[in-house]
Amino acid sequence: MMAHALLGWHSLSGMGKKKRVAPTAECALCRKTKVLVDSHLVARGFLKRMPDAMTFTTHAASATSRQTKDFVLCRPCDQRLATCGENYVISQCADFRGPRIKFPLLVNALQRLPAIAQMTWGHFEGTEMGIPTELLGHFALGMIWRGGIRSWPTPIAPFKTVKLDLGEWEERLRRYLIGDDPFPMDVCVWAMLATDQDSQRSCNFPSPSTDSGIFGVSTLGISFKVWLGNVPPDIKQCCCVTAPEKPIYISNRQHEQRKADKDLEDRRGAQKLTAT
Ligand SMILES: [Zn+2]
Numbered sequence: 001m002m003a004h005a006l007l008g009w010h011s012l013s014g015m016g017k018k019k020r021v022a023p024t025a026e027c028a029l030c031r032k033t034k035v036l037v038d039s040h041l042v043a044r045g046f047l048k049r050m051p052d053a054m055t056f057t058t059h060a061a062s063a064t065s066r067q068t069k070d071f072v073l074c075r076p077c078d079q080r081l082a083t084c085g086e087n088y089v090i091s092q093c094a095d096f097r098g099p100r101i102k103f104p105l106l107v108n109a110l111q112r113l114p115a116i117a118q119m120t121w122g123h124f125e126g127t128e129m130g131i132p133t134e135l136l137g138h139f140a141l142g143m144i145w146r147g148g149i150r151s152w153p154t155p156i157a158p159f160k161t162v163k164l165d166l167g168e169w170e171e172r173l174r175r176y177l178i179g180d181d182p183f184p185m186d187v188c189v190w191a192m193l194a195t196d197q198d199s200q201r202s203c204n205f206p207s208p209s210t211d212s213g214i215f216g217v218s219t220l221g222i223s224f225k226v227w228l229g230n231v232p233p234d235i236k237q238c239c240c241v242t243a244p245e246k247p248i249y250i251s252n253r254q255h256e257q258r259k260a261d262k263d264l265e266d267r268r269g270a271q272k273l274t275a276t
Pocket residue numbers: 027028029030031032034073074075076077078
């Protein structure tokens with residue numbers, strides 16, 4: 001059984017510093033033969049916002065802040081994914097450094113829409129707030145694509161992330177991410193900000209939904225649900241990139257995050273029983 005694609009970060013310190021030799025091979029994004037860099041599945045910038053970290057997989061928990069990374073992209077492509085979305089999401093997600101939690105995108109939204117602070121569910125218009133939602137879309141699709149091109153080794157050898165089955169979308173997303181195609185109109189990226197600390201303290205690897213063609217990923221309080229093809233019209237209206245208002249949702253996701261954590265704990269418990 002593969003390691004479940006779930007990562008939660010909790011208490012710990014220290015960064016892995018082991019240097020690996022960069023190979024020359026085909027870059028997964030531009031398809032050119034280049035010197036590859038040690039690319040991260042979940043960017044280092046997220047981890048830095050959680051000074052204490054622990055990685056969880058289905059099979060094990062490890063007191064480590066080492067990251068899930070591999071030689072997959074050339075430097076320009078790695079930089080492209082960073083500048084086209086990743087850096088923005090990193091700058092806006094929950095940040096646990098310092099005496100108080102910072103979460104710029106959520107704070108910005110709640111300041112403008114104070115009524116939402118009392119709600120467990122709401123949404124605001126990205127256009128009205130001047131939020132560059134196309135960066136959110138590029139990041140979300142970039143994460144799903146990265147989750148689909150391979151199984152990524154986790155810090156807990158020999159476990160790897162689940163390789164997402166993207167079918168034709170692996171190539172379609174690649175063409176969008178490299179800039180050859182515009183944002184695919186038959187895709188929906190649903191962006192949500194979590195008001196609960198359980199979600200704000202967690203990152204989940206890209207993972208499949210129980211329904212085919214739907215995937216999820218979340219990073220420190222900003223989560224995404226992605227529909228690839230066959231998007232129902234009512235769902236399409238929720239897309240933060242193509243819907244006219246570019247909506248972004250706000251929700252208390254504690255229940256969902258705790259369920260995900262409990263599922264993980266249950267699997268780990270089952271694994272221990274099997275092992276003994
Ligand atoms: Zn490249």
